[in-house]
Amino acid sequence: MNKSRLVVLIILIGLFRTTWAQEVTFFTEGTDATYYDQGLVDVANLGESTFEHTYPPGAPQYDDKVPCSTTAYQGATSLKFNYTSSPNGNWKATIFRNDWSTADISGMDSISFYVYTDNAFPASALPLIGIRAIQAGGTSEVSSQLYALADYNNDLQTGQWNRVTFPLSVIFNDTNNSTLDFTKAKGIIFNQSENDNSSRLILLDEITAFKSISEVPAVTGLTAKGYDSHAELNWTIPMNDLSYQIYASFDGGQTFELRGETAQNYYLDFVPASAKNSTVTYRVIATTQGKESTPAEQTATLRDFTDDELLDMTERYAFRYFWDGAHQATGMALERSNGSGTTAASGATGMGLMAMIVAYEREYRPRDEIKDRILKILNFLENCDRHHGAWSHWYDADTYKTKPFSADDDGGDLVETSYVVQGLIALKNYFTGTDDKSVQIRQKADELWKGVDWDWYRQDGQNVLYWHWSPNYGFAKNMKVQGWDECLTTYLMAAASPTHGIPKEVYEQGWARNGSIVNPRTYYDFPISLSPDWGGPLFWIHYSFLGINPHGLKDQYADYWQENVNTAKIHHAYAVDNPKNFPNYSDKCWGLTASDDPDGYSAHRPYDNDNGTISPTAALASMPYTPAESLKALKYFYRERGQKLFGLYGPYDAFNDNVNWVQPAYIGIDQGPIVVMIENYRTGLLWNTLMKDSDVQAGLDELGFQYQTSTDANDILSNKQEFSVYPNPGSGQVTIYFPAVNTQRSVDVNVFSLDGRMVLKKNITGSGTEIFFDCSALPDGMYILQLVNGNNYGQTKLVIQK
Numbered sequence: 001m002n003k004s005r006l007v008v009l010i011i012l013i014g015l016f017r018t019t020w021a022q023e024v025t026f027f028t029e030g031t032d033a034t035y036y037d038q039g040l041v042d043v044a045n046l047g048e049s050t051f052e053h054t055y056p057p058g059a060p061q062y063d064d065k066v067p068c069s070t071t072a073y074q075g076a077t078s079l080k081f082n083y084t085s086s087p088n089g090n091w092k093a094t095i096f097r098n099d100w101s102t103a104d105i106s107g108m109d110s111i112s113f114y115v116y117t118d119n120a121f122p123a124s125a126l127p128l129i130g131i132r133a134i135q136a137g138g139t140s141e142v143s144s145q146l147y148a149l150a151d152y153n154n155d156l157q158t159g160q161w162n163r164v165t166f167p168l169s170v171i172f173n174d175t176n177n178s179t180l181d182f183t184k185a186k187g188i189i190f191n192q193s194e195n196d197n198s199s200r201l202i203l204l205d206e207i208t209a210f211k212s213i214s215e216v217p218a219v220t221g222l223t224a225k226g227y228d229s230h231a232e233l234n235w236t237i238p239m240n241d242l243s244y245q246i247y248a249s250f251d252g253g254q255t256f257e258l259r260g261e262t263a264q265n266y267y268l269d270f271v272p273a274s275a276k277n278s279t280v281t282y283r284v285i286a287t288t289q290g291k292e293s294t295p296a297e298q299t300a301t302l303r304d305f306t307d308d309e310l311l312d313m314t315e316r317y318a319f320r321y322f323w324d325g326a327h328q329a330t331g332m333a334l335e336r337s338n339g340s341g342t343t344a345a346s347g348a349t350g351m352g353l354m355a356m357i358v359a360y361e362r363e364y365r366p367r368d369e370i371k372d373r374i375l376k377i378l379n380f381l382e383n384c385d386r387h388h389g390a391w392s393h394w395y396d397a398d399t400y401k402t403k404p405f406s407a408d409d410d411g412g413d414l415v416e417t418s419y420v421v422q423g424l425i426a427l428k429n430y431f432t433g434t435d436d437k438s439v440q441i442r443q444k445a446d447e448l449w450k451g452v453d454w455d456w457y458r459q460d461g462q463n464v465l466y467w468h469w470s471p472n473y474g475f476a477k478n479m480k481v482q483g484w485d486e487c488l489t490t491y492l493m494a495a496a497s498p499t500h501g502i503p504k505e506v507y508e509q510g511w512a513r514n515g516s517i518v519n520p521r522t523y524y525d526f527p528i529s530l531s532p533d534w535g536g537p538l539f540w541i542h543y544s545f546l547g548i549n550p551h552g553l554k555d556q557y558a559d560y561w562q563e564n565v566n567t568a569k570i571h572h573a574y575a576v577d578n579p580k581n582f583p584n585y586s587d588k589c590w591g592l593t594a595s596d597d598p599d600g601y602s603a604h605r606p607y608d609n610d611n612g613t614i615s616p617t618a619a620l621a622s623m624p625y626t627p628a629e630s631l632k633a634l635k636y637f638y639r640e641r642g643q644k645l646f647g648l649y650g651p652y653d654a655f656n657d658n659v660n661w662v663q664p665a666y667i668g669i670d671q672g673p674i675v676v677m678i679e680n681y682r683t684g685l686l687w688n689t690l691m692k693d694s695d696v697q698a699g700l701d702e703l704g705f706q707y708q709t710s711t712d713a714n715d716i717l718s719n720k721q722e723f724s725v726y727p728n729p730g731s732g733q734v735t736i737y738f739p740a741v742n743t744q745r746s747v748d749v750n751v752f753s754l755d756g757r758m759v760l761k762k763n764i765t766g767s768g769t770e771i772f773f774d775c776s777a778l779p780d781g782m783y784i785l786q787l788v789n790g791n792n793y794g795q796t797k798l799v800i801q802k
Contacts, residue, residue, distance in 0.1 A: 022211040023241055024103040026188050027095050027113075027204070030068035030077035031056070038096040038187075039066030039079060047089025049192060052082035066093050073114040073161045073205035081127075082201045085194040094132055095207055096187035102134060104183040108209040111166045111188065116203040121156040123149070125200060128191040129166055131177075134184035144177045146191050161205070168209065185209070216286050218293040219244065224282050224300035227313055229639050230270040230646070231300035235284055237265045238293075242286045247295070249281040250274070256283060270642035277303050277757075304757050307631055307786070308682070312362070314620065314634060315678050317650035319359050321671040322352035323373070325649060327397040331376040333672075335394060337649065338665035344397040347416035349377060351672025353423030354546055354686050357430050358679045371437040374427065378444045381420065387412030387469055389452035389500070391420055408477055411470035414457045415481060418490040419669075422547045424449040425496075425696060426689045454494035454502055464510030465490060465502070482510060483517045484530035489544035496699030507703045518557050524573035526566035529558045534574065534606035535567040538593040538618040541625065542673040546680075547690030550624075552708040568625040571618065574606040582612040583657040587629065588636040591618025595654040595670060596663040612658030616651035621673035623681040628788055650674065684711035723787060729799035732776030736787070738769050750786040751775055751798070759783070775800070 031037040034054060041053040041064045055063040068077040083091050097103060111129065115121075126149035135142045147170055156162045171177055188207055217238035224233050233246065246267045247256040259269050271280060280302065283295040305313065322333050332344035333352040353374065360370045384400040385392060390412030392402040404410040427445040431438040457466050459475050467479040481487045491511045494502045508514065520529050528535055541550075541564040553560040575590030592604040595615035604613050619626075619633035637651045644662060645652050653670055655662040679685050690696060691709045700707050724737045736747070751760040759778060764771050775783075778800055786795040 022108065022213075024105050024108065024185070024209045025207070026097055026209070027079060027207040029075050029098070030079070031098075033068060033070050033077060035065040035067050036077075036079060036095070036098075037065060038098055038100060040064050040094050040096070041066060042092040042094075046091055048086035049089030049091045050084040050086075051091040051093065052080065066095070069203050071116065071203060073116070075205075078116070078203040078205035079207075080201070080203060081190070083192070084197060084199040085192045086197055087195040089192075091192045092189065094187045094189050096132070100186075102184040102186055103209075105131075105168065105185045105209040106172075106182040108211045109168055110212065111168060111207070111209050113164055113207040114161045114205045115156060115164050116161050116205075117156050117158055117201070119158060119200070121158070121200070121202065123153050123155050125194055125198070126150050126153060126156075126164065128189075128193045130189035130191065131171055131180065131182070131185055132187040132189055133180040133182060134186065135179055136181040141186055142179055143189060144171050144180055145174055146189065147171065148193060150193070210289070212289055213291070216242065216288055216291045216293040219284050219286055219296045222282075222284055222296040222298045224280075224298040226280070226300035226302040228302065228305035228310060229276060229642060230268050231280060231282065231302060233267045233269065233282055233284060233298070233300075235265055235296065238286060242288050245285045245287055245292075247283040247285070248275075249283075250278065252279075253281045256281075261287075266648065268643065268647065270646070271302060275302065306752055306758070306784075310631075310634060310638065311623070311678050311682060314638075314650055315358060315362070315675050316364055317646075317648070318671045318674040319355050319364055321649040321666050321668065322355045322675075323359070323365065325666065326352070330380040330397050330400075331373045332380055332395065332397050333668040334397075336665060336667045342397045343403060344380075344395040345416070345668050346381075346391040346393060346395065346413070347419040348668025348672055349381075350416075350420035350423035351546065351669060351676060353377065353420075354426050355672055355675040357426055357689065358675055358685060360430075361679075361685060368437070371431075371441065374441055375437065375444070378441065378448065381448055382444065386451075387471060388456040390414050390417040390457065390469070392416075408470060408473040409468055410472060411468060412457070414454070414465060414467055414469075415487050415490050417452055418487070418493045419543065419546075421449045421452060421493045422489060422690065425493075425693050426547055426686055429693050430689045449493075450497065450499045452493075452497065453500045454497050455500045458502070458506065462510075463506045463508075465494060465506065480510065482513055484519075484532070484540070485536065486540045486543040487511075489546075489548055492544070492548060492696070492699055492703070494699075495702050496693070496695045498695055498698075501699070501702070504703055512557055515557070523570045524577070526569045526573070528566050528570070529563055531563070531567055533608070535570045537603045537605045537609075538568065538571055538591060538622060539603075539669075539673070541567050542593075542617075542621045542677060543669075546673065546676045547686050548696075549684070549687035549691050549708055549711055551687070551711055552706060554706040555704055565625045568622040568629075571606060571622075572626060572629045579607070580610060580612070582610075585612075585614075588632045588640075589614060590629070590633060591615055591620075591622070593618035593670075595667065596665070597654055598656050598659050598661045611656065613654050613656040615654045615670065616645070617653075617670040617674055620651070621677040623678050627681060687711050723794055723796070725785060725796060725798060728797075729801045731802050732778055732800045733772075733774050734798070736771045736773055738771075747771065748788040749773055750788070751778065752784040752786065754782055754784070776802070 041051050043064050052067055054065050054067045067080045069080045070077060072078040128146035129149050130146045131144040132141055149166055152166055153164050219235040219238055221236040224231055243261055243263055245261050246259045248259045249256045279299050281299050283297050285295045286293040325337055326333055327344055333348035335343045335345040356370055356374055359365055360367055384395055385402040393405040393413040393416045394403040396403045402410055424445040428442045431441045459466050465481045466475055467481050468477040469475055481490055491507045517530055523534055550561045550564050571592060572590050575585040576587050578585040591614055592610060593615045594603040597613040604610055616637050619630045623630040637645055649666045653663045653665055653667050676686050680687050688710050725734050746765045749762050749764055750758055753759050760775055764773055780800050780802055783798045784795055785798040
């Protein structure tokens, strides 16, 4: 194949996915890049003809598979037909559905597929075609008669994809095919048609049977909402199996350009830089069978977002994972967006309950709907399998039954349970109203968390907690919960329990390992006391601190605020240093944690487990610890990576530029910390909610912790930038006064209008307590003046009156 010529054609043609109004798919993607398992070549009857065939790796006995090509009409692969047609032979390839299932094609009227060739290909060279189906009234497979595609198609055009069609009525009306049950079609047969020893190479893709329609209905309910760098379009699907082309006009509706195509009912369009801070006109056109609907039209206005607006947008998008992406019948959070659709994760659900509180506080959804969803989740947690009060890691959300996480992990998971408990305690302290639903939430949450038998998981009274217990294998996994990692909250929640609590010695001997947890080291001038070399994966400083406030949290082993801040700073400094020379690691592209990666799933951390995979949740959920660095990462992920990294639920799970890989999917325990920790950075909401609980305070007291019961919303950052501006009001020539003397400081000064637009940005350097700043060129009015000085941050109102 001529690859250089094909690139342009794929760009032009691959944008247009043709999906029929009613269709049955026989082929759309290969089993992998090399073969299609359900594509069978009749090797026994080839004679002197040839047809390239292959076999799955490790299974050479199945050497009759149709090979694939990575050149495709759409998607990643197509079928490769490489054959020679001899008068003393016959090649035949049957393309079955990808799960070997039957399909009803009796109501369809045509077969369609796409063919690519680099060489002259007359219609007479097209194969014969037929149907493989179950015998009428029986169970065995039978084949139809074969028919010439040449009778219904023209010569193929070289160097491009050609659509080939065949009327099914020819097969249906042939009495020789009366033995076939067309409600149980199995596959499409392609058979040799030439007998002149000609050799040909063609690619086939998107093999479907479909029913034609006369008119394509237009989409309804189109909305378009503008953000900082993208617009989100949503619409109501008028009928099944349509594709939608999205067009945009950046010149007030004079000209439109194709932005993309989707089969979904939404589209996120990241606009070019020239279209930011403007109004864009969008058109959405439904398409099928080469026909188009009338366009639906809507406008979206984009503008520069303030930092707080970007944070709010990110929270909203990540929250959707726990709303739109949840198991709808039960409300449970799914393990991942690209999974079975029924595997619910208890830990992710606990984080989701905390995200519901954020959504309720900020009214991301109608508040009564949120209460109903919470009650639905609590109903599941009450009625699903429990193991001495603990929840399993995974559940089948349809059956409420434990789904084994591994062979002998089919019972309680105490660590995941502690994440559920964090959410339950937060619920009972947040929903304090007297309305029926608030009362139900509060009472049920309290009852559920107090039913966890933490003491049972000490395995016969040992001074340590065990991670797992199984009704079939007992404590066979024999996995102790010991620090330092993501499990601190497991001991804190256990100590908080008024019904099945643990004494201090379990914490000291089990979690802290009689003091061996302390392991002081320094990296990049940032000292840490607990973590392994280079600080461990960043989820260790997220999961246990979704509700437990690290501000002022200290015990005999560590100052947890400082531990967490320095761990995050080590990760950031490591990316800047980039000792392994991975592409794009920098002060704006950083963050290693547990996530998907090109090789599967791994808990990434600096040096010893770093393969170049960046997980956006790592930097974003570190927002309270490294606000300047995390905001810079957010802006990079969103503004610079754009559509390649940002989807329906916010930033995708992970990417690796070293191998040009992106995982366009989401994991529940990665999305939850984004919502909760950004909110904690903004207002301290979940910290304040959990820390006011009397049982939590009693548990912390029992274990010997110092702690804060609340965090003021105006002082979320322990290193908040304290400053004042004078004269204010004034002409705009102002002095910024810092009460703390600093011999030399460099400050980014950002000025925003009240509608959130950044109108001025300067970096100023000075020493002592005062720095002069001139913004007198701005018109009279009220503004927000924001300072960012390294990890320090603050803002105030500024009034200009000349």
